[in-house]
Amino acid sequence: MLARSGQIRVEGLTRRFRGPQGGVVAVQPFDLTVGPGGVTGILGPNGSGKSTLLRMILGLVPPGAGATSVDGMPLTGDGLTIRERVAYAPGELAVYGELTGKAHLRWLTAGRRRGTLARAIELADELGLPLRRRVRGYSHGMKRQLLLAAALAPQVPVRILDEPTEGLDPSKRAQIVDLLARDAARGTTILLSSHHLGEVDRVCDRILFMRAGRLIDEEEARSLFRRARRVTRLTLAQPADATTIEHLEGLGAEEVSSDGPRLRFVLPEATHRATLAAILADESLPAPQALSFGDASLEEIYRTLYGSEGI
Amino acid sequence: MRSLLLYTLLYTIVMELMLVAAVLYWPDFEQNVDALRLLAPIKSVKDIVQEIEQEGVIPYITSQQFFKGGNTLGTAAAVLFAVGAVAGEAHRGTLELLLARPYSRLRILSERWLFGAVCCCLPVFLTSATIPWMGSWIDEDFDIVPLMLCSVHESLFLLAVYGAAFFCSTIGSNPTRIALVLLFVSTFQFAIYFIEVVTKWSLYRLADLKDFTKIYEDYALDWTVCGPLVAAIVLSFTASYLAFRRRLP
Secondary structure, eight states: OOOOTTOEEEEEEEEEEEETTEEEEEEOOOOEEEOSSSEEEEEOOTTSSHHHHHHHHHTSSOOSEEEEEETTEEOOTTSHHHHTTEEEEOSSOOOOTTSBHHHHHHHHTTTSOTTHHHHHHHHHHHTTOOTTSBGGGSOHHHHHHHHHHHHHSSOOSEEEEESTTTTOOHHHHHHHHHHHHHHHHTTOEEEEEOSOHHHHHHHOSEEEEEETTEEEOHHHHHHHHHHHTTEEEEEESSOOOHHHHHHHHHHTOEEEEEETTEEEEEOOSTTHHHHHHHHHHOTTSOOEEEEEESOOOHHHHHHHHHOSTTO | OHHHHHHHHHHHHHHHHHHHHHHHHHHHHHHTHHHHHHHOOSHHHHHHHHHHHHHOHHHHHHIIIIIIIIIIIIHHHHHHHHHIIIIIHHHHTOHHHHHHSSSOHHHHHHHHHHHHHHHHHHHHHHHHHTHHHHHGGGTOOOOHHHHHHHHHHHHHHHHHHHHHHHHHHHHOSOHHHHHHHHHHHHHHHHHHHTSTTTGGGOGGGGGOHHHHHHHHHHSSOOHHHHHHHHHHHHHHHHHHHHHHHTOOO
């Protein structure tokens, strides 16, 4: 099959690292095709193999077995053919503190097509980065944005971003998510790893879960996501007792749990609107004080997927 | 890179100052060379002084510039300039950024190697080039050609040291530890040069005063010494590349 522009293919990729008690398998063999186009998010607890997978696709970590390709170009040698087609923002926040922001962008975009530096500067200005200042004076978030500006500037078919919004405040995170959405709208394939369910939910059109180097079934992950969107938190004027919980279950709420006046329950998929309306309208319940809907944390999803360990 | 340039400038200035001091000291040295030979505590030093006594200012200036300045300061510079190349990047966490750019690993490594190598050798040539000019202060004439040939020989020795340190940098992640170990080894090697029974095992025999005097006599490099040095440089670079090709960020 001929690969289209921006398609990443992974076939049986494996990597084993040497550990204190023999080998530690970071990535188990699995197959995956990403793109062309769209934003794919990889979620998983720490040590699940997300970063190793991204580095292997780029050729930064040589695979133990298996193959990867971008646009049909296989990963060979040191992966130069792949890195020419892929822009990358690493998860580790290490920078050259002695350089100014502009000099750092020049260094990061070296080897790319003409105009890349100008675009990187434009993006950095849009993000409000002080490019004349030395990078050692930048905050954690500013360093992250600098690396992102450099990774979003090159005109390449694929971008790989490892934890692109880690350490950013919510407004900057939203700005980055907008930039990613704009980039994806131009047809770029974006593969990112993240710990923020909200941003992944907002920008990604495909979500993959990894655990212990394995990819979890996508259908299972999709159904968990749908379920996460129906998680509801309701704070009542008085603490909830057993009768309140029974009453809520009678109205159709599932998996009801309480902590004083705070209730957590899942609305049924088919009738979630009607059930929520019925709960709010029911005058036999104590008066509602606060309500949030569809904001299950990533930890909650991890717990459902992986159990309590490895979160 | 900028810090490396600053260190190179400092290394050049210190070498030049050492050379100025040596040139200005020559008249006193020449006058007291008899006494100095008698005072020399060990045979190796006695031999050097004797050679200067017989041959005059040429062995004096080559021993000062190449054997003393190049072999001590140059070796330290070679080690310090090499260890940061890869291990320094790994230590500060920027190796991943370096490797993720759209350049081949061979190019990344070659650029780093060459830049450090130039920083390591250029001061030797620059300071040696000022010797003929300084000769007028002491009414001595120095031919530039053998001085440049001596600089080539000294640079090959320094590049062999630099190559070994560079290889250690490609396999290690702690530049301070690598530098300390290599500086200890080089100090040990320099020390055993002066011990008669083991002097033949000193690597500093490869950049010995006799080699520089021979260059003056032959007006040519001695390839029986320079050949192995070139081979060591090529070998160390090849080993560095093979290690760097598999290096994880």
